Amino acid sequence: MARTVTVPGPPPHRWLGRRRNAHEYAVDPVGYTARLYHEHGPVAGLVQGDRKQVFAFGLEHNRAVLTRGDTFHTVLEYAIPQGIRDARRGIGLLNMNGPEHRQARRVATPSFKPQAALTHRGLIARLAAEEVDSWTPGEPFDLTDRMRRLTLRIACLCFFGADIADRADHIGRMVQDMLALRYFASSIRYFPFDLPGTPYRRLLTVIRRLDDALADIIEARRAGGDRPDLLQSLMDARDDGRGFSDDQLVGQLTTLLVAGHETSSNTLAWTLLLLSQHPAEYDELLADLPEQPGTDFTFPASLDHVLKETLRLLPPGPNTSRIAVQPTAIGGHEIPAWCQIVTSKFATHRDPAVFPEPLRFRPGRWATARPSLYEYLPYGAGPHACIGAAFADLEMKTVLAAVLGRYRLDPAPGAVVSRQVGLMMAPKGPVPVIARPRSDPAPPRTALAGDIHDMVDLDGETRWRLGWQ
Numbered sequence: 526m527a528r529t530v531t532v533p534g535p536p537p538h539r540w541l542g543r544r545r546n547a548h549e550y551a552v553d554p555v556g557y558t559a560r561l562y563h564e565h566g567p568v569a570g571l572v573q574g575d576r577k578q579v580f581a582f583g584l585e586h587n588r589a590v591l592t593r594g595d596t597f598h599t600v601l602e603y604a605i606p607q608g609i610r611d612a613r614r615g616i617g618l619l620n621m622n623g624p625e626h627r628q629a630r631r632v633a634t635p636s637f638k639p640q641a642a643l644t645h646r647g648l649i650a651r652l653a654a655e656e657v658d659s660w661t662p663g664e665p666f667d668l669t670d671r672m673r674r675l676t677l678r679i680a681c682l683c684f685f686g687a688d689i690a691d692r693a694d695h696i697g698r699m700v701q702d703m704l705a706l707r708y709f710a711s712s713i714r715y716f717p718f719d720l721p722g723t724p725y726r727r728l729l730t731v732i733r734r735l736d737d738a739l740a741d742i743i744e745a746r747r748a749g750g751d752r753p754d755l756l757q758s759l760m761d762a763r764d765d766g767r768g769f770s771d772d773q774l775v776g777q778l779t780t781l782l783v784a785g786h787e788t789s790s791n792t793l794a795w796t797l798l799l800l801s802q803h804p805a806e807y808d809e810l811l812a813d814l815p816e817q818p819g820t821d822f823t824f825p826a827s828l829d830h831v832l833k834e835t836l837r838l839l840p841p842g843p844n845t846s847r848i849a850v851q852p853t854a855i856g857g858h859e860i861p862a863w864c865q866i867v868t869s870k871f872a873t874h875r876d877p878a879v880f881p882e883p884l885r886f887r888p889g890r891w892a893t894a895r896p897s898l899y900e901y902l903p904y905g906a907g908p909h910a911c912i913g914a915a916f917a918d919l920e921m922k923t924v925l926a927a928v929l930g931r932y933r934l935d936p937a938p939g940a941v942v943s944r945q946v947g948l949m950m951a952p953k954g955p956v957p958v959i960a961r962p963r964s965d966p967a968p969p970r971t972a973l974a975g976d977i978h979d980m981v982d983l984d985g986e987t988r989w990r991l992g993w994q
């Protein structure tokens with residue numbers, strides 16, 4: 526195919542140039558990406574002719590970008606200021622590339638096999654039951670916040686064992702503070718100075734504190750005792766005789782805490798909200814769920830279908846970016862080294878040829894749908910594909926069975942559900958919901974306000990047109 530240098534895309538802003546487009550993308554990555562695809566096709570620049578940031582949509586580009594790990598590196602390590610990189614004790618899988626990543630991944634993989642995940646089922650079920658017990662029927666609470674706390678507690682206790690139960694909330698708060706500050710926020714990237722009151726100083730402080738807390742846990746574990754948790758499994762893991770040093774463990778655990786809770790908490794919140802808007806699908810699922818699911822309960826196919834459908838419509842990581850570390854080509858366009866390539870699960874999952882009525886929440890489609898890995902990839906694909914997928918699947922099914930076995934959740938009247946995309950796509954701000962005993966008669970559906978209507982067809986009309994026409 527002939528190579529061209531001009532990538533299509535929107536024009537740069539009249540006065541502010543490319544910076545204005547970059548700002549629009551930063552504020553609403555999902556909306557900007559959807560518009561680019563719709564208006565400019567399968568390969569488009571942040572602005573027309575852009576050679577710094579290119580968007581590549583669809584199955585073939587997903588495959589090309591995500592599998593060629595030596596050409597396309599994950600972006601995290603390139604986006605973090607040097608001072609922050611130097612301050613950390615170690616880094617995790619998502620920050621690594623090439624041979625270093627392959628070696629670490631080989632060491633870590635056995636700890637995340639489905640059989641290993643299953644060993645956590647009893648603890649997850651207990652923590653989910655404790656959470657549900659704490660709800661007062663009829664009183665509104667913030668769904669996103671409760672799911673976030675729950676998944677963070679599950680992560681802390683499954684990763685480090687019940688003996689740090691008293692410190693789980695403290696560690697959870699540090700992880701939340703670190704996420705709130707975001708490594709690549711403009712205030713940190715463009716003002717990387719260790720001065721009092723700056724976000725950069727606050728981020729450095731929280732990183733050091735979290736690293737120290739994790740190092741203490743590792744040291745205490747080395748001093749005594751073997752436990753059936755993820756930390757022990759990672760400490761014992763070897764590939765060709767090589768395992769993780771304590772500092773490397775700190776880096777891996779930080780990444781696991783971050784990657785391992787926001788993703789599941791947002792998916793749980795989105796799932797419960799989508800079910801509240803689809804009474805027929807909700808009732809169908811309830812019919813398959815007992816009021817008290819034991820830990821040997823076999824999850825029904827309907828639960829699997831509901832989760833798959835939520836992850837299709839509202840994947841927690843809607844876009845995946847890579848940096849080309851050498852010149853390459855995409856869709857016939859020359860791509861220089863250091864260009865950022867953005868792929869989009871969000872757009873890929875809305876291809877009507879693969880998913881008829883793509884904007885509708887239709888869990889039943891999964892009884893027959895068999896998309897390929899690059900057509901449906903909520904857990905990513907290629908060398909960086911989610912290592913925690915089996916754990917996440919078990920965790921989310923266990924939590925959903927505990928919640929739905931007991932309560933029907935409905936949005937509080939006037940609830941607004943919009944997206945907020947930082948590291949993940951989450952419901953924006955508090956989402957008040959009301960829990961009612963499952964045996965109560967179902968109330969009429971409480972309609973949602975907010976830009977969720979752009980992304981999912983809840984009432985027979987959506988504002989977005991997606992897909993290259």
Ligand code: HEM
Binds near residue numbers: 618845914917
């Ligand atoms: C709904 C739940 C989850 C979703 C949708 C999800 C999705 C993803 C995706 C898309 C990636 C690839 C990122 C990329 O290619 O740049 C990824 C990587 C990763 N995930 Fe998950 N994840 C989930 C839960 C979890 C959990 C529970 C854990 C830990 C127990 C976890 C640990 C990781 C790690 C460590 C990586 C980096 C792997 C590597 O770079 O080799 N994730 N995840």
